[in-house]
Amino acid sequence: MSFPVVRHRRLRRNAAMRNLVRETYVTVHDLIYPLFVTEGTNVKTEIGSMPGVYQFSLDRLEEEIREVVAAGLQAIMLFGIPDEKDAVGSQGYDHNGIVQQATRKVKEWAPELLVIADTCLCEYTDHGHCGVIHHHPQTGEAEIVNDASLELLARTAVSQAEAGADIIAPSNMMDGFVQAIRAGLDEAGYQHIPIMSYSVKYSSAFYGPFREAANSAPQFGDRKSYQMDPANVREAMREAESDVQEGADMLMVKPGMAYMDVVRMLKEHYDLPLAVYNVSGEYSMVKAAARNGWIDERAIVLELLTGFKRAGADMIITYHAKDAAGWLKS
Template identity: 50%
Template structure:
């Protein structure tokens, strides 16, 4: 008699036939940094911290020692530095360049990734520059934004970033950034493109962490409609053609079908971002005793990898690495 249960009868047998395995090497650890001397707990994301530069270096070092190969930096920018033109985003002496330099100096083998978008620096809170259209209504302009994103990416490359990761969802920005990096000799700096970034309700806790909520309107004119699948494939084809080295689906858990379809449509490495809302739901349910945090985290991350992601951005990276 055929009995599939024979392949489940013991931990040793289950290990032999397991189709999907997690490793700390699969993770990118997102870290928040601010320009203060103290570390601050983030109310909207229990267990996460806005790190000082010293704290950032220490936390990244501990993660790297656990086998996590990469971190991505998200800056909380002081309000007085936010402007309608987001000039602070390409300040060579700004917070992110100093964070890159500190991380690479302390941990040369750590892969340092930076977020390329204007929302932390923009007085309007949008990923792009806001301008009035011909009718006087405000719109997020594409090409002017891309020009600033190129300056931002160059600023990060000059500071020593290994990978720049445009999360803005402006059209044509991957090609423009690639050409700008190459023109200045940064041919080895990789681009991890937020390719299928959906206009998701799961981002709320993150915006609380950076205090980067849009002052007016929403992000639906540039982030993707959660109802669409084929659009993700179109974006994948465009980013691949424009020179992306890796691509990303965001969020991860509610979009496993998108991860799978994107994986089938490209030869590039596929990343997926387990976002702040996913993190907070697991944290809250675990803290209330309804879920086993370790078990649910590892199951959720396994599901993301099983769907086709070879790289996972997760706030649980450090804990998951310990558990694994």
């Protein structure tokens, strides 16, 4: 009895052959680097739960931007940490808000670097929620007021575009947020500014370290009423479809590692560019394990990034971006 020879195994014999037949590649151009900007002077504060990630004041930001450009990265995402917060997140849409100031500075230092502005209110509200809060007059129970929040989010997007943001990335998950922001941008003359929608954003335990980084933890309750249940996948399609119909130019899945099936599903159903957010908790787990000597950080990160690309992501937002850019060159 004879058996067929499985000749394709010869393709795995050496590195050159494997490189020749490799199906999925990650390049530095796939990566988007999140940055946290804060008010004050001479601030470069490492975030305790995110080793290697810092909060920068504007006077220390230029050095980081120079390193980002030297690494070959082409895009950053800005998150702001204001000194003063209020119930409606007014610093988010202030002409001189911290993200607006940072955007103007980055465009002065590195005009070719794409600036993506996270568009949400949670970093700017004193209650830490992503929209306007209303307290029921009888029960005192707090709830998000969706439509009032949309108006402020549209104002935030317009102010970010005025400051020079190249892409608006709304992360708030209010109903109708893409339509409201698109209308606001168009009316203000920013029809050319694309929207990268956080279309599929799960209510995830992986966000913990970010809330330290952005000082944005909810002061009461949680965000489950406007973020998705991690158990749901059909809902992801409904959320994405809604954003496509409302005018989104790019879609996003957040987090990444536990949701690669969702990334693949969106890739197969939509022809818009697709981003995945490799979030803070995912980053922190890798860093902690690497610092304990349990894993090879470089190998793990590159394998994760490859997994995101293989699943269908066109862009990867990751705190590993600067390190990965160097590893990809070596």
